Amino acid sequence: MAAALADRNSVGVFGKGQNKAKNFVLVCFSLIFYAWGEPLYVFLMLVSVFFNFRFGLIIGKSRNHRRAALVGGLIFNILVICTFKYLVFFAQTLNDCGINVPVPRIALPIGISFYTFQSISYLMDVYRRVSPAQRRFSDLLLYISMFPQLIAGPIVRYQTVAEEIHDRHVTSRDIADGTYRFLIGLGKKVIIANQLSEISGQFLVDGLDSLSTAGAWVGIIAFTLQIYFDFSGYSDMAIGMGRCLGFHFNENFRHPYCCTSITDFWRRWHISLGSFFRDYVYIPMGGNRRHQALNILVVWFLTGMWHGASWNFILWGLYFGVIVMLEKYTLLRVHDRIPRVVLHVYSLLLVIIGWGIFYFDNFDSMLIFFNAFIGQSAALTDFVSQAAITDNFWLWVMAIIFCMPLRGTASALLASMLGRSSVLHGGAVLCVRVCISLVMLMLSVALLVGATNNAFIYTRF
Template identity: 75%
Template structure:
C-alpha cells in the first residue's frame, strides 16, 4: 500500500483518522487523570494500523519487522542495564541488524559477484522486504543513541514498535531519530492548527507525486526505457532531466506526506529536503537532499571514523561507498556513490576554498550538470544500457534531435514549466511576501487559509482523476 493510492486515500486513511479520533476521546475521558495526559489508546490504534499498512503488501515480512524490533528492544535494555558489557552488547546489536539487512538485501549480490569471479556458489532468490533499509537504520540509530546516552531507552516493547513501525515513515523514510519523537510518543497533543498544517502538507506531497512525478515518469520511460536504442543526444538529455525532476518530486513528495501525516498525529519529523536543485555545489546539494540519510552517515560513520580531524578524504569515500550500497545491491549504485564521494572530496580541497569568488550562476550550472550526470548512473543497473545512454548523452550518436524530442518538449510544455518552478522555494517566498504585505492582520490569516483550502481541494480532485486507471504509481524509494 502506498500513500498515492485510492484505497489508502479514501478507505485506509479515513478509517484510521476515525479510529484515532475515537482513541483520542478514550484517552481524554477514560485513561487520563488531572495530572497526566495519556496517549495509550492513540498509540495502540497507530501500531495496529501501521502493522496492517505494512502487511497489506507483504504479510510474511511483517513478522521479520516484528522480530527486528524485538531484538533491538532486548539489546537496548541490555545496553541500558549493563555498565561493564554495554559496548559488547551494542556491537552484538549492530551485527544482528547488519546481518538482517545484509541477508535480505545483499546476499544475492555478493553471491553473483563470486560467480562472476569464477567461484560457483548458489544464488539465493530472496525478495527484498519493503522499507528494510529505513527501519533497520532507525533501529541502529536507536541503539547507538541509547549507548551514547543521547536518548532514553524504551522500556515498553509496544512503544518501541510504534517508533519503528509508524506507517507514515515506515517504507520510504525519512529516517526519524528516536530522540526526535521519544517524548511525543507519550506526551503529544494535536490542535486544529497542527491538523490543518499536517493535512495541507500531506496534500502538497500528494500533488508532487501524482500531478508531477507520475507524469514526468512517462517522459523518462519514453526515452530511457522504450526509446533507448534509438536515442538522440537531445532525447538523452530530455529523458534524464525528466528523471531528475521525477525523483525529486517523487521522494520529496513522499517526505511531505510522511511529515504531514506525522503532524496530524502530533509528531514533528525533521525536514528531509531543502530545495536541492537550488544548490551551488555538490556539497551543498547533499546538504539539501535526503537530509535524514546524510545526517545518519555523518553522525554514525563519518564523525566516528575521524571526520575532518583524521583521514578526511578516506572518511568521505567510505561514507559515499556506503551511501551507494544503501541505495541498492547493484554496481551502478556503488559507482554512483563513489562518483559523488570523489566530487565532494575534491570540492573540499578546491572549489570550496574559492567558492565566494565564483559567480553563483556558474556554480549552479556546474552543480546541476554533475547532478544530472549522476542520476544517469543511478538510473541504469544494466551497464550495456548505461553505455548506450551516456554515448547519446555526450553526443556520440548519429542524430542530435528528432520529432519525438520536439513532441516531448512541446506537448508537455506546461508540465516542464510547473516542475521547474516548484523546484524553487515557492512556499517560502510566498510566505515572506504575504508577511510583508499583510503583516499580522486578520486578513493575512483569512488569505492564507482560503488559499490553502482552494489549493488543497484542487490537488485532491486532480490527483484523484489522475489516479483512476493509473499504472505507474509506485514510489521510487520503496525499492531501497
C-alpha cells in the first residue's frame, strides 16, 4: 500500500504533457497580477522581454556575434533600469551641483530591479552555455514575469528554472510543502513585521524630533527585525507559491542575525542578490585574483545603488563594502580564536548601524537619529520607549526567537523523543505542520481585516 501511494504521488497532480497549457495560464495570470498595480508598465516589461529574447537567440545561435549580442543586451538592460530608476536621481544631483537640467517625472516601475537582473542572468547563462537559449518567447516571458517572485524577488537565476519551464510536474508533496512555506511567510509578514513597523515608525518617523537615546535604539532594533521578517516572509511566500507550481527556487535567507561577521551576514542575507553580484560582477572583474579591494568596493557600490536611487543607499553599500574588505585582511584571519559571543555582538552592532543608514534617505533626519543613537540627545530614556518594550514584550520575544534556526533544533528534539520510527516521526511532523499552518492562517486573516499597513519594503526596489 505504501508503495502504491508513493507511485501515485510520484506521478504528480499534473502530467508532463500539459506544460504548454500550464505555462500559458501562468503567463496570463502573471501579467494580470502585474497589470493590476502597474497597467502601463506591463508593456515596458513585455518590450524588455522581447529584446532579451532576441539577444538570447543571437547569443545561442551565432558564433561570430555572441559577444556583441551579449554586450548589446547588457547595455539595453542597464539603460532600462537607469532610465526608470536613476534618471531622476542623476538630474537632481546635477541640479544640486549647480548644473540646471530638467528633472523628469518618471514613476518607478514595481519590481524593475528584480526582473532586469533576471534578464541579465538569462543572457549571461546563455552566453556561458550554462543553459540553452529559450526558443519560445512565451516561455522566456514566463521566467521573467512569474508572479510569485516578480515584484520583490528573490532573484531567480535562469539556470535554476530552465528545465522546469519545459518539463515539470507538481506532486501532492510539493503542494503540501509549498502551502506550509507560504503560510510561514505570511505569518512572518503579517504577525511580526507589520507590528514591528508600527514601533519603528513611532520612533523613527513620528517621534524623530524628540527622539531619546533609548527611543533611537528601540526604533532601529524594531526596524532591524521588521526588515528581516518582511523580506524573508515575502521570500518564503514566493518559494512556497513556486513550489506549488512545480518550481524550486533557491533559499534567500539563512538566519542572517546568527552571523559571526559581516562577511558571514551577507552570505546569509538576500543570498540571490549576493550570488548575482559575485558571479556576474565580482568574479569577472578578477575576484580574489587581482584588485580584490577595488572589486569589493565596486560590488558594494552597485549593491547600494541597486537598493535605491538615493545617496543614503550608496553610503550604506560602501559602509558594508569597507567592512567586508577590512575583514578579509583582519578579522577573518583570526576568526577562530575569538569567542563566538564577541563576534556575534560585533556583527549585530554593525548591522544595526547599517540599517540606520539604510532607513533614512534624508541626511538631516539621519544625523538626528545617529546623534540620539550615540547618546547625544536631550534624554537618555523616556516613558514612550519603555512602554514600547513592555507593551509589546511577547512580540519582541517571538521576533528574537524566530530569528534563530529553530527547525533543525525542533527536528532533532522530535527525533530523540520518537526514536527511530519513521512512521511516528512523519505523523508527528504532519500534525505539527497542520497546527502551525492553521494558527498562522487564522492570526494572519484576523490581523489583515481592517489593517492599513501591509506594504512589503522590497517592492520599492
